[in-house]
Amino acid sequence: MRKFFESFPVVAVLWVWLTAGIIVEFNRYYPDLLFHPMSF
Amino acid sequence: MRRLFAVVLSALLIIGFAPVAKADIAGLTPCAENARFQQRASAADTPQAIARFDRYSKSLCGDDGLPHALIPAPTEPFAMSFIRGHEGEIMIPGVIHLYILGIIGWAGRSYLHAIKAKGHKQALHDEIHIDTVLAFNCMLRATAWPWLAHAEGQNGSLRQSDNNITVSPR
The missing domain is CATH 1.10.8.110 (Photosystem I, reaction centre, subunit PsaF)
Incomplete structure (x- = not known):
C-alpha cells in the first residue's frame, strides 16, 4: 500500500490536488488580489 | 575625471528625468479619478465587488478604465523611484x-x-x-x-x- 502511495503518479496527483486546494481556499478568503497589498 | 562624469550624470538623471517621469507614468491616471473606472465601479452591487473596486481604485488606470500594473524598467536609472507605491503590482509578486x-x-x-x-x-x-x-x-x-x-x-x-x-x- 505504501509503495502505491509513493509511486510518482500518485504523489503527483496528491501534490497537485493539495496545491490547487490551498490556492482555491486562499482565493476564497482573500479574493481579487490583483496586486500585493501595499500599506503605503 | 571618471568620478566627475558619474556625478554629473547622476545629477542630470535626478534633476532631468525622474521628476518628469514621476508626474505622469505612461499616461495613466489614478483609478479613483478615472471616469470610466468610476462608471464601472458604480455598477458594483455585491459587497465583494464593492471591496474589489475600492482596492483597485488605489492603482493607476488607462483610458480603458481598467487598472494597469506597473513594471519598473530594469535598465532605466532610478527605475524603482518611478513606481514608488506600486511595487505590489509586479515587483513583489x-x-x-x-x-x-x-x-x-x-x-x-x-x-x-x-x-x-x-x-x-x-x-x-x-x-x-x-x-x-x-x-x-x-x-x-x-x-x-x-x-x-x-x-x-x-x-x-x-x-x-x-x-x-x-x-x-x-
Whole structure:
C-alpha cells in the first residue's frame, strides 16, 4: 500500500490536488488580489 | 575625471528625468479619478465587488478604465523611484514567483542528486517510487535556495565541469 502511495503518479496527483486546494481556499478568503497589498 | 562624469550624470538623471517621469507614468491616471473606472465601479452591487473596486481604485488606470500594473524598467536609472507605491503590482509578486520557482527547481535538483548518490539501480527505482522522506527534506532545504545556489556557485559545484560536457568534433 505504501509503495502505491509513493509511486510518482500518485504523489503527483496528491501534490497537485493539495496545491490547487490551498490556492482555491486562499482565493476564497482573500479574493481579487490583483496586486500585493501595499500599506503605503 | 571618471568620478566627475558619474556625478554629473547622476545629477542630470535626478534633476532631468525622474521628476518628469514621476508626474505622469505612461499616461495613466489614478483609478479613483478615472471616469470610466468610476462608471464601472458604480455598477458594483455585491459587497465583494464593492471591496474589489475600492482596492483597485488605489492603482493607476488607462483610458480603458481598467487598472494597469506597473513594471519598473530594469535598465532605466532610478527605475524603482518611478513606481514608488506600486511595487505590489509586479515587483513583489514577481520576486515571490521567482522564489517559489527556485524552491521547486532546487528541490527537484537536490532530490535527483541525492538519489544518484545511492547507486544507479536505486536511483532508477527512486525516480518512480518517490522516497517521500528524502523528497520532503529536499523541499525544506530548497527554501534556502538563493544561499545554497550562491554557495555552490562559489565552490564550483553548481555547474558540471567542462570535461564532462560532450561536444561535437570540430
